[in-house]
Amino acid sequence: MADDAGIRPGEIKVELPQGFDAGLYFIGRIRTPWPTRDDCPKNGRESDAVCTIEVDPRYAAALAGVASSTHLLVLYWMDEARRDLVVQAPRHYGEPRGTFALRSPVRPNPIAASVVKLVQVEDLRLSVVGLDCRDGTPLIDLKPYFASTDAVPDAVVGWHAKR
Amino acid sequence: MADDAGIRPGEIKVELPQGFDAGLYFIGRIRTPWPTRDDCPKNGRESDAVCTIEVDPRYAAALAGVASSTHLLVLYWMDEARRDLVVQAPRHYGEPRGTFALRSPVRPNPIAASVVKLVQVEDLRLSVVGLDCRDGTPLIDLKPYFASTDAVPDAVVGWHAKR
Numbered sequence: 001m002a003d004d005a006g007i008r009p010g011e012i013k014v015e016l017p018q019g020f021d022a023g024l025y026f027i028g029r030i031r032t033p034w035p036t037r038d039d040c041p042k043n044g045r046e047s048d049a050v051c052t053i054e055v056d057p058r059y060a061a062a063l064a065g066v067a068s069s070t071h072l073l074v075l076y077w078m079d080e081a082r083r084d085l086v087v088q089a090p091r092h093y094g095e096p097r098g099t100f101a102l103r104s105p106v107r108p109n110p111i112a113a114s115v116v117k118l119v120q121v122e123d124l125r126l127s128v129v130g131l132d133c134r135d136g137t138p139l140i141d142l143k144p145y146f147a148s149t150d151a152v153p154d155a156v157v158g159w160h161a162k163r
Numbered sequence: 164m165a166d167d168a169g170i171r172p173g174e175i176k177v178e179l180p181q182g183f184d185a186g187l188y189f190i191g192r193i194r195t196p197w198p199t200r201d202d203c204p205k206n207g208r209e210s211d212a213v214c215t216i217e218v219d220p221r222y223a224a225a226l227a228g229v230a231s232s233t234h235l236l237v238l239y240w241m242d243e244a245r246r247d248l249v250v251q252a253p254r255h256y257g258e259p260r261g262t263f264a265l266r267s268p269v270r271p272n273p274i275a276a277s278v279v280k281l282v283q284v285e286d287l288r289l290s291v292v293g294l295d296c297r298d299g300t301p302l303i304d305l306k307p308y309f310a311s312t313d314a315v316p317d318a319v320v321g322w323h324a325k326r
Binding site: 012014015016017019020021022023024025026027043044045055058059060061062063064065066067068069070071073075077079083086087097098099100101102103107108109111113114115130138140141142143144145146147148149150151152153154155156157158159160 | 175177178179180182183184185186187188189190206207208218221222223224225226227228229230231232233234236238240242246249250260261262263264265266270271272274276277278293301303304305306307308309310311312313314315316317318319320321322323
């Protein structure tokens, strides 16, 4: 995946470390209507599709109490994304920008974080609205969304606001 | 760390998978005023301490454009947390609850997600307000916080609201 061929003008790649510092368990899979990356919406607010989070049976007991939340923070693993670009020029924005100024899946640790509306919990399956990923995307974590700490309605991403 | 001795009444642990499914790079460190877990605030809104995120020089270029954001979503690795509890009884809540209904650092993938206010960016150091972790905590990711997708002011965590 780390081929120079896929790099756009202005993008910069780095040599990644030799080894990893920590390991992740995939704890489930996300089922969406989008079979490939190219089919996906640009972000979770661009679609009102109901997606299904399928949690591994090993973690069934960890779902106790989840249904009382209206919204969740979902972490998932963008397993098709390259990890070595530090400056990127996403197709829908003109100018190249630093990876940490973007929500692109391409990053040293390709973890996506999305706030979803919880529609239903049925055994190991959670129906949610607000995801943007390819069908089959590995699930990493589910967290309750606390407005008191997670909601900052007046936050501004300066470069984006000026476009 | 996965000793039964540390388990409180009502807590449930599971056998974790034999191997990991993906690997993480630590991309920096977080400097905070709290040397141990016991010193940490319960969440990032309980302290207005300015903490410092130190990004690894390898990723310097990835910071281009970050300073234009008022708020960031910071992902970090709770490296001292056990990973095998699916039901937990945190000390400050009475009743045991499923791990995915809690923001506890104890979870299969101990990734914390905090929204911080960005105070200053100076080379590889970001001054921020809103963190709750031990000094030296490994950094995993920095993302711009978009109010349009990340802020849900009317979200409710039912079990917490009823306390």
